[in-house]
Amino acid sequence: MAKNIESMEAKELMRDYVMQKGALAFGVADVQTLEKIAPQGYGPTALLPRVKSVISLGVGGGTRGAWAADAKTLAYIGDTETMAYKIAYGLAFMIEQKFGARAIFCPPDMDPEKGARTPMQSLKLHAEVAGIGARSMAGDILLHPDFGMMYYASVFTEMTVPPDQPMAENPCPHPSCVKLYDQTGQTPCMRFCPVDCLSGSVDENGKLEEMNYDAHACAAMSQQYEAIPNILLDMMDAKDPIERGMAVHSPENQLIWYKLSIGAGELLSLCYECMRVCPITQSSMMVKPIAKEGGLRQKVSEAKNQAQTDIETGVDP
Numbered sequence: 001m002a003k004n005i006e007s008m009e010a011k012e013l014m015r016d017y018v019m020q021k022g023a024l025a026f027g028v029a030d031v032q033t034l035e036k037i038a039p040q041g042y043g044p045t046a047l048l049p050r051v052k053s054v055i056s057l058g059v060g061g062g063t064r065g066a067w068a069a070d071a072k073t074l075a076y077i078g079d080t081e082t083m084a085y086k087i088a089y090g091l092a093f094m095i096e097q098k099f100g101a102r103a104i105f106c107p108p109d110m111d112p113e114k115g116a117r118t119p120m121q122s123l124k125l126h127a128e129v130a131g132i133g134a135r136s137m138a139g140d141i142l143l144h145p146d147f148g149m150m151y152y153a154s155v156f157t158e159m160t161v162p163p164d165q166p167m168a169e170n171p172c173p174h175p176s177c178v179k180l181y182d183q184t185g186q187t188p189c190m191r192f193c194p195v196d197c198l199s200g201s202v203d204e205n206g207k208l209e210e211m212n213y214d215a216h217a218c219a220a221m222s223q224q225y226e227a228i229p230n231i232l233l234d235m236m237d238a239k240d241p242i243e244r245g246m247a248v249h250s251p252e253n254q255l256i257w258y259k260l261s262i263g264a265g266e267l268l269s270l271c272y273e274c275m276r277v278c279p280i281t282q283s284s285m286m287v288k289p290i291a292k293e294g295g296l297r298q299k300v301s302e303a304k305n306q307a308q309t310d311i312e313t314g315v316d317p
């Protein structure tokens with residue numbers, strides 16, 4: 001490795017870099033594990049044949065104010081994925097410059113040959129295997145016990161970086177959700193999803209047993225890019241110029257053209273109601289920085305100190 005930097009030390013320099021840029025969580029996923037779990041042709045080596053490590057990072061979602069805003073506003077300001085992508089892009093350059101190993105920012109995009117439901121890589125799987133998120137009852141949204149819902153990005157590198165382990169315990173369902181489930185047969189996310197797209201069960205030990213997610217219902221509610229083919233069909237099926245004009249210029253559709261013209265990310269969003277009522281997200285550091293001992297700054301600094309101790313004592317964290 002360049003400049004005789006040990007892989008554990010390099011890992012901590014990467015962690016420092018992403019934390020300084022605003023990430024909350026950092027982890028490294030084991031490439032062999034990802035290759036076993038990902039569908040054929042969708043493991044990390046499909047993108048970078050000599051990849052040795054997959055680095056995952058998470059940034060916080062909405063601010064405390066965002067969660068108190070009305071549904072329309074939250075749909076515009078709840079997502080922060082571009083910040084995660086920016087940090088990952090910078091990390092790929094940092095790895096190449098500092099350690100001399102090839103690295104890429106993992107594209108968060110859909111496979112152009114497979115349509116709108118098949119991503120080139122699952123950033124969620126990377127984060128899950130890297131131990132910075134666990135699958136929840138809310139449509140598999142990953143949750144972190146301290147940071148709630150985050151947005152993730154990944155970097156692939158040909159450099160070997162010691163991998164982390166997935167979380168030992170899934171924070172979902174929260175104890176208060178188990179209580180509500182026992183009383184009503186529904187957890188808060190199920191109960192407050194406006195289009196009933198979540199269902200599932202909690203076992204007698206209060207663990208997540210089954211989760212069902214109607215992705216089409218969720219997308220119809222919140223992902224406006226899915227509406228575009230239907231608008232085009234309406235235009236082609238229109239019987240006369242007035243009907244065709246309505247298909248193009250109705251107020252709802254005009255908003256979609258506007259978003260397209262300015263490249264607004266809100267064509268692809270969530271309605272967020274499942275997370276607005278999720279006790280893990282609503283008690284996270286980002287939302288209630290003083291609710292947990294020491295607050296956000298101390299938590300991040302504790303994680304850093306623990307990692308430093310691990311290096312000094314030779315423990316593989």
Ligand code: SF4
Binds near residue numbers: 270
């Ligand atoms: S984002 Fe909205 S529609 Fe989708 S699962 Fe959550 S509450 Fe339901």
Ligand code: SF4
Binds near residue numbers: 171187189280
């Ligand atoms: S509300 Fe949150 S913690 Fe509770 S079951 Fe749903 S996703 Fe899990």
